[in-house]
Amino acid sequence: MTRRELALFLRDRRENLRPGDVGLPTGPRRRAPGLRREEVADLATMSVDYYVRLEQARGPRPSPRILDSVADALRLTPAERAHLFRLTGVAPPPPTAPARRVRPHVVELLHRLPATGVVVTDATYDVIARNPLAEALLGNLDEEPNLARRRFLHLNPWEVSGSEEFGHIAAARLRGAADRYPDDEPLARLLAELRNGSEEFAAAWDTARVRPPGHRTKTVSHPETGRLHLNCDVLTIPDDQQVVFITADPGTASARAMRLLSG
Structure with missing residues (x-):
């Protein structure tokens, strides 16, 4: 380990986080970018002095x-976490559970595409982020956010074919998620529910x-709009997550209906 590399890595990540990214109130404009050291120490449940020594290359091997x-x-x-361990x-x-938190820049991307329905799913098919058009297309995702449960247990709020x-x-x-996270209890409960409730x-x-x-x-x-013929394209991103883009062919009735729903 080079303590200086570790210190630079920690400071860079801290300065690139905003209070809202970690559930803290934004408050007035700050003099310095990112989180304060005491905020990181509090989130990590350690003393401020210990965290400051880590970031100033004065701490012991953590x-x-x-x-x-x-x-x-x-x-x-996960990649940054592995790098942090390598530095020390x-x-x-190995991770014991799927990442169920979305990176802030991915959330921002969702809202830059107002004419496209976009959701992010974790490795268990829970929708962990979505934009307003996706909500309008898929129904209330707060009631049932898991796409696999919707699909196999027939919990979609309206009919879906194809x-x-x-x-x-x-x-x-x-199945791949079960291999990677064999001790994750929410995933085990989901799989038991699907196996017991769906022959398919x-x-x-x-x-x-x-x-x-x-x-x-x-x-x-x-x-609201009748039958919609939709395209679904999937992009795999870090953290074992997927982004699903929902569109309609340009110039079609479905595309016009999506514009109405996005308005």
């Missing part, structure tokens, strides 16, 4: 527990055919 706390406080991605010469333990292939894709992705899911799980995400089409019977 333990894995301390590194995990700092990584959580600074909202590090400590082997990072999603048969998604069933195999979802089962394969969930049980069959797809046993088949375990690999279906990579990509371009899919589906038809939604929307209560």
Whole structure:
């Protein structure tokens, strides 16, 4: 470990976080960018003096527990977390649960695309971020945010057709998540619920055919605009998450209906 590299890394991440990124009130304009050291120390449940010594290259070699706390406080991605451990010469333990928090710049991207419905799903198919048009297209995601549960337990608020292939894709992705996070209790409960409640899911799980995400089409019977023919394109991003872009072919009735919903 070079203490200076660790100190520079910690300071850079702290200065690139905003209070709102970690659930703190924004308050008046600050003199310096990012979070204050005492705020990071509080989020990491350690003394301010200990964190200051780490960031000033004066601290002792931190333990894995301390590194995990700092990584959580600074909202590090898995890649950044692994880098933090490498800087200290400590082997990072494997993640025990899927990342269920969205990076702030990804959330900002969602709201820069008002004419496209966009959702972010974690490795268990929970929608962990969405923009207003996605909410209008998919229904109240606060009531049921999990797309796999909606699909296999028939909990979609309105009729969706053309999603048969998604069933195999979802089962394969969930099987992979189960392999990576065998001790994650929310995932285990979801899988038990799907296996017990859906013969289709049980069959797809046993088949375990690999279906990579990509371009899919589906038809939604929307209560306000009627039948919508939609395109779904998936982008895999760090943190074991996926961004789903929902669009309609230009010039179609579905595209015009989406403009109405986005207004």
